[in-house]
Amino acid sequence: MTVRASLQSLHAYVPGEQPSGDRVLKLNTNENAYPPSPKVFEALGAITADTLRKYPDPIGRELCGAIAELHGVQPDQVLITNGSDEGLALCTRAFCEHGGRVGYLTPSYSLYPVLSAIAEMERVEYALSADFRWAMPEEVDVDLFFLTQPNAPTSLAMSREEIEQLLQRCPGILLVDEAYVDFADENMLSVLKDSDRVLISRSFSKSYSLAGIRMGYVLGPRPLIEALYKIKDSYNTDVLAQWIALAALRDQATMLSNVTAIRGARTRVTRELTKRGFEVLPSQTNFVFAKVPGGRDAETLFKMLRDRQVYIRYFPGKLTGEYLRITIGTDEQMDQFFAELDDLF
Amino acid sequence: MTVRASLQSLHAYVPGEQPSGDRVLKLNTNENAYPPSPKVFEALGAITADTLRKYPDPIGRELCGAIAELHGVQPDQVLITNGSDEGLALCTRAFCEHGGRVGYLTPSYSLYPVLSAIAEMERVEYALSADFRWAMPEEVDVDLFFLTQPNAPTSLAMSREEIEQLLQRCPGILLVDEAYVDFADENMLSVLKDSDRVLISRSFSKSYSLAGIRMGYVLGPRPLIEALYKIKDSYNTDVLAQWIALAALRDQATMLSNVTAIRGARTRVTRELTKRGFEVLPSQTNFVFAKVPGGRDAETLFKMLRDRQVYIRYFPGKLTGEYLRITIGTDEQMDQFFAELDDLF
Numbered sequence: 001m002t003v004r005a006s007l008q009s010l011h012a013y014v015p016g017e018q019p020s021g022d023r024v025l026k027l028n029t030n031e032n033a034y035p036p037s038p039k040v041f042e043a044l045g046a047i048t049a050d051t052l053r054k055y056p057d058p059i060g061r062e063l064c065g066a067i068a069e070l071h072g073v074q075p076d077q078v079l080i081t082n083g084s085d086e087g088l089a090l091c092t093r094a095f096c097e098h099g100g101r102v103g104y105l106t107p108s109y110s111l112y113p114v115l116s117a118i119a120e121m122e123r124v125e126y127a128l129s130a131d132f133r134w135a136m137p138e139e140v141d142v143d144l145f146f147l148t149q150p151n152a153p154t155s156l157a158m159s160r161e162e163i164e165q166l167l168q169r170c171p172g173i174l175l176v177d178e179a180y181v182d183f184a185d186e187n188m189l190s191v192l193k194d195s196d197r198v199l200i201s202r203s204f205s206k207s208y209s210l211a212g213i214r215m216g217y218v219l220g221p222r223p224l225i226e227a228l229y230k231i232k233d234s235y236n237t238d239v240l241a242q243w244i245a246l247a248a249l250r251d252q253a254t255m256l257s258n259v260t261a262i263r264g265a266r267t268r269v270t271r272e273l274t275k276r277g278f279e280v281l282p283s284q285t286n287f288v289f290a291k292v293p294g295g296r297d298a299e300t301l302f303k304m305l306r307d308r309q310v311y312i313r314y315f316p317g318k319l320t321g322e323y324l325r326i327t328i329g330t331d332e333q334m335d336q337f338f339a340e341l342d343d344l345f
Numbered sequence: 346m347t348v349r350a351s352l353q354s355l356h357a358y359v360p361g362e363q364p365s366g367d368r369v370l371k372l373n374t375n376e377n378a379y380p381p382s383p384k385v386f387e388a389l390g391a392i393t394a395d396t397l398r399k400y401p402d403p404i405g406r407e408l409c410g411a412i413a414e415l416h417g418v419q420p421d422q423v424l425i426t427n428g429s430d431e432g433l434a435l436c437t438r439a440f441c442e443h444g445g446r447v448g449y450l451t452p453s454y455s456l457y458p459v460l461s462a463i464a465e466m467e468r469v470e471y472a473l474s475a476d477f478r479w480a481m482p483e484e485v486d487v488d489l490f491f492l493t494q495p496n497a498p499t500s501l502a503m504s505r506e507e508i509e510q511l512l513q514r515c516p517g518i519l520l521v522d523e524a525y526v527d528f529a530d531e532n533m534l535s536v537l538k539d540s541d542r543v544l545i546s547r548s549f550s551k552s553y554s555l556a557g558i559r560m561g562y563v564l565g566p567r568p569l570i571e572a573l574y575k576i577k578d579s580y581n582t583d584v585l586a587q588w589i590a591l592a593a594l595r596d597q598a599t600m601l602s603n604v605t606a607i608r609g610a611r612t613r614v615t616r617e618l619t620k621r622g623f624e625v626l627p628s629q630t631n632f633v634f635a636k637v638p639g640g641r642d643a644e645t646l647f648k649m650l651r652d653r654q655v656y657i658r659y660f661p662g663k664l665t666g667e668y669l670r671i672t673i674g675t676d677e678q679m680d681q682f683f684a685e686l687d688d689l690f
Contacts, residue, residue, distance in 0.1 A: 002488075002518055002542065003572040004439055012575040015403050026399075035394030044389055049380030052589070053554040054371075058360050082427050085578045094349055098443050098465060111579065118576045120443060143347075173347055197347065209398040212584035227348040230357040231463045233430045234456065239557035240585045244397070 006120050013114040019311055025329075025336055028311040030152070030180075030287050032209035033329040034258040036244075037251035040210070043243040056239035059229070063246045067217055070249065071189055077219055079228050080245075082236050084179055084203040084216025085111060087228070088146065091199065091218075092119035094227045095173045096143040103142035103170070105134060107153060107320050109177065112146045128319065132156055132281065132289075140170035148177045150184050153315055153325045155283035157184050163191055167198065173224065175199045179216075182207030182259050183266075184284035189219075196221045206286055207255050208248045213241040262286050266328045272338055273326075276345065287327045298322050301344070310340050351465050358459040364656055370674075370681055373656040375497070375525075375632050377554035378674040379603040381589075382596035385555070388588040401584035404574070408591045412562055415594065416534055422564055424573050425590075427581050429524055429548040429561025430456060432573070433491065436544065436563075437464035439572045440518045441488040448487035448515070450479060452498060452665050454522065457491045473664065477501055477626065477634075485515035493522045495529050498660055498670045500628035502529050508536055512543065518569065520544045524561075527552030527604050528611075529629035534564075541566045551631055552600050553593045558586040607631050611673045617683055618671075621690065632672045643667050646689070655685050 016029035060080045068075040081087040092115050096102060102116040103124040116123045124142050128134055132154040145166070150157035167174055178200050181187045192198045199220035205211035215237060218228060248255065269288055270280045277293030292298045302314035302324060313325040328334070361374035405425045413420040426432040437460050441447060447461040448469040461468045469487050473479055477499040490511070495502040512519055523545050526532045537543045544565035550556035560582060563573060593600065614633055615625045622638030637643045647659035647669055658670040673679070 002440055003568065004442055007439060007572050007575055010575050013579050015400065015579050018400060018402065029400055031399050034398070036397050040397065044392060047386075047389060049554070052381050052385065052557040053379070054376050055360065055363060055374055055550070055556040056559070057363065082583075083578060083580055085580065089578060093463065094352060095347060097349055118438065205400070209394070211400040211580075212397040214401070214580055214583040223348065227352050230352055230355050233428065233434060234358050234360050235428055235430065235556075235559055238427075238559040238583065238586055240589075241583055244585075 006117065010117050011114070013111050016313060017311060019309070021309070023309050025310045025333060025340070027327040027329055027333070027337065028313045030206060030285070030327045031211050032206055032258060032262070032286065033333060034209055034261060036209040037248045037254040039247040039251045040244045043247040044240070047240065047243070051239055056235055056237065056242060058235050060237055060242045063242050063249070066246055066249050071219060073193075073219055074222075076222055077225055079218045079225050079232065080237050080242070081216045081218060081232070083205070083214040084177065084201045086232070086236060087201045087216055087218040088112070088175065088177065089115050089118075090228045090231060091144055091173070091175050092116060092121060093231055095224070096121055100144070101142040101172075103140060103145040103172075105147070105151065107315065107317065108151055109146070109148045128154070130319065132319070134158070134162070136162070136165060136169060138169060140166060142170060143172040145170050145172060145174050146177060147174060148179065149188060150180050150284035152180065152285065152287070153289050153313065153320065153323075155281050155285045155287060155289045157186075157284040160186065160188065160191065163188060167191070167195060173197050173199065175201060177201050179203045179206055180285040182255065183263060183286045192219060196223075199224060204245050204248060207259050208245070209258060210244065210248055213244050215241045215245040261330075262328050265331055265334055269326070269328055269334055276341070287325055289323050289325050291322050292324060298324055304344055305340060308340050310337060351462065355462050356459070358456045361658060362656060364654070366654070368654050370655045370678060370685070372672040372674055372678065372682060373658045375551060375630070375672045376556050377551055377603060377607070377631065378678060379554055379606060381554040382593045382599040384592040384596045385589045388592040389585070392585065392588070396584055401580055401582065401587060403580050405582055405587045408587050408594070411591055411594050416564060418538075418564055419567075421567055422570055424563045424570050424577065425582050425587070426561045426563060426577070428550070428559040429522065429546045431577070431581060432546045432561055432563040433457070433520065433522065434460050434463075435573045435577060436489055436518070436520050437461060437466060438576055440569070441466055445489070446487040446517075447489050447491065448485060448517075449491040450493075450496065452660065452662065453496055454491070454493045473499070475664065477664070479503070479507070481507070481510060481514065483514060485511060487515060488517040490515050490517060490519050491522060492519060493524065494533060495525050495629035497525065497630065498632070498634050498658065498665065498668075500626050500630045500632060500634045502629040505531065505533065505536065508533055512536070512540060518542050518544065520546060522546050524548045524551055525630040527600065528608060528631045537564060541568075544569060549590050549593060552604050553590070554603060555589065555593055558589050560586045560590040606675075607673050610676055610679055614671070614673060614679055621686070632670055634668050634670050636668050643669050649689055650685060653685050655682060
C-alpha cells in the first residue's frame with residue numbers, strides 16, 4: 001500500500017459550488033458582494049517584473065506589522081497564512097501529539113473534522129442543541145478546540161462569558177476562528193490578550209472582499225505563533241497577496257462601509273424572511289440561517305431556487321435539515337432573491 | 346505541554362537572504378535574472394474586483410488543463426500547489442504512515458529533512474561521495490524518496506539509467522523534484538509515464554521567472570494525485586497566481602529564450618571560473634557549484650563578496666565547505682561578479 005491508510009477512507013472537504021454566468025445569483029459561499037478597496041488596484045498596478053521573478057518576503061514583515069498595529073499586538077504575535085484555512089491546518093500539526101484530541105462544535109465549519117482526520121487526530125464533536133446553543137459540559141477534554149465565532153452556518157455568536165468559561169473548562173489551546181467577526185458586535189481580542197492558550201484566526205475573504213487572494217492570519221502568544229512559524233511552508237504567501245492585503249487593510253474605511261451596507265441589508269433580509277414565515281436566527285455574520293416555514297421542505301426549496309440560478313446553501317442533517325443559509329448580497333441582489341422566492345411561494 | 350514535543354527541537358528551514366538595494370548583486374537564491382513573459386502583465390491587467398472578491402477555482406482547472414497538455418498527461422494527473430514546496434509537504438503526509446521512512450540525498454534540498462521532521466518521519470539520509478555522485482546501495486528501503494533532479498546545490502543530474510535503478514531498488518514512492526529541469530538536457534517524464542510509483546514536481550519559480558507568485562505542480566499516476574487532492578488546503582492557490590502562471594505557461598517562447606540565455610551564460614561563467622582555478626561541476630541548472638582554488642577559504646571568500654554587496658551561497662559542511670554556489674544572472678551581472686571577484690584575487 002503506497003497511500004496512507006487513513007486517507008483511503010477520508011472524505012475531502014467539499015467547497016460550495018462556484019457557478020458562473022451573468023444570470024446567476026450567487027448567495028452560497030459567503031463572499032462579499034461589494035468590491036474590495038480601490039487601493040488594491042493601485043497595488044496591482046505597482047507590480048513589476050522584478051517583484052514577480054524574486055521570492056517574496058517569507059514572513060511578510062510589512063503586512064504583519066500593519067496587522068499588529070491594527071490589533072494592538074506585537075508583530076511577532078502575527079503569522080500570515082495562505083487563507084485562514086492554512087492557519088487552521090497548521091494548528092492541528094503544532095498543538096496536538098499524533099493521535100491527540102481535537103474538539104469542535106457541530107454544526108460548525110465542516111473543514112475541522114477533515115483537518116483533524118488528515119492529521120490523524122481523535123475527533124471530539126460537541127453537538128449544539130436544537131436552538132443551536134451549546135450546553136457546555138463541565139470538562140472539555142481536548143488538546144485543541146476550534147471555535148468559529150460567530151459560528152457558521154448558524155450565524156450565532158457566543159458571549160464573551162461563554163468563551164471564558166470554555167477556556168476554564170478546556171485545558172488545551174483554543175483557536176477562535178473569527179472569519180466573520182467584522183460583521184459582529186464584538187470580537188475576542190481581549191480574551192486573547194489575557195491568556196497564553198488562545199489564538200485568533202482572521203481572513204481577508206469576507207469583510208475585505210478578497211476571497212480570491214487567499215490571505216488570512218493567526219494572532220496569539222509568542223510561543224504558539226513561533227511553533228506555527230517553524231512548520232509553515234517557507235514561502236507560504238505570495239507577493240501579490242501580501243501587497244493586496246496590505247492595501248486593503250490600510251483602507252479600513254472601505255471595509256467598514258461595505259460591512260455597514262451588509263449589516264443593513266441583513267436587518268432587512270431578516271425582516272422580509274420573517275414576514276414570509278421563516279424563523280431567522282439573529283445573525284452576527286454576512287449570512288442568515290433561516291428555518292423554512294412549516295410544511296415546506298428546505299431541500300426542495302433549495303433545489304427549486306437553484307433551478308432558477310439562485311444559489312444558496314443547504315446542509316442536510318438532523319439539526320440543519322430544515323434550514324437554509326443565505327449569504328447577504330447587495331440590496332439589488334436581495335430584491336432579486338425575494339422576487340424569485342415569492343414567485344415560488 | 347501545549348506545543349508538540351517534536352517541534353521543540355525542530356530547526357526550521359532557513360531561506361536564502363533577501364537583501365535589497367540598487368547596489369546589491371543577488372546571485373544567492375537561484376531566481377531567474379530575466380523578466381517573466383509580458384503576457385503575465387496582460388493577465389494582471391484583466392483582474393477585476395469580481396475576480397478578487399470571489400473564491401478561486403479550488404483546483405485551477407484551466408491551469409491544470411494547460412499543464413497536462415504541455416506534458417502529454419491527463420488533467421487529473423496534475424495537482425497545482427502553492428509553490429512546489431507545498432507539493433513536497435503533502436507527499437510526506439500522503440505516502441508514509443506516521444513514523445515512516447523518508448529518504449533523500451545529502452547534500453540536496455535542505456527542506457527535505459525539515460519536512461520529514463515536521464511529519465515525524467524517520468529520516469534516511471544517503472550521503473553523496475566526495476565528487477557528489479551516488480554509490481547507490483542494493484536496497485533503498487524507504488516509503489518515500491525525494492530526489493532533486495538535477496540536484497541542488499551540486500547542479501549535477503543523474504542519468505535516466507540511475508533513476509530507473511533507484512526505482513528498482515526502492516519499494517516506495519519516488520518524487521523527482523524537477524525544479525531546475527528546464528535548464529537541463531533531459532527530464533524524467535518518460536520514467537513517470539512508465540511507472541505507478543513516480544511523481545514529478547515542477548516549479549514556476551526558476552525557468553518561468555515567477556518565484557514571487559508561489560506556483561508549482563505535481564504530476565503523477567491518478568491514485569497518487571487523488572490522495573494529494575484529498576489533503577491539500579481547499580483553496581491552496583490564489584486566483585492571481587493561477588492566471589499569471591497560465592499566461593506564462595502559454596508563452597513557452599519567452600521561457601525558452603530566457604533559459605537559452607542562462608545556459609549560454611552558464612558556459613561562459615564555467616569557463617571564466619575554471620580559468621581562475623575554480624573546479625566547476627558540469628551544471629545542469631541555473632547556478633554553478635564551484636570549488637574554490639587551493640589555498641583559498643570558501644567561507645572567507647563568500648563573506649568578502651558579501652561585504653561588497655555580492656550575494657552568493659555558502660553551505661558549511663564536510664562535503665560542501667570548499668564550494669560556493671553562484672546563481673547565473675544576466676551577462677552584465679556576471680561581468681560585475683567577475684570584476685568584484687578579480688578585485689579580491
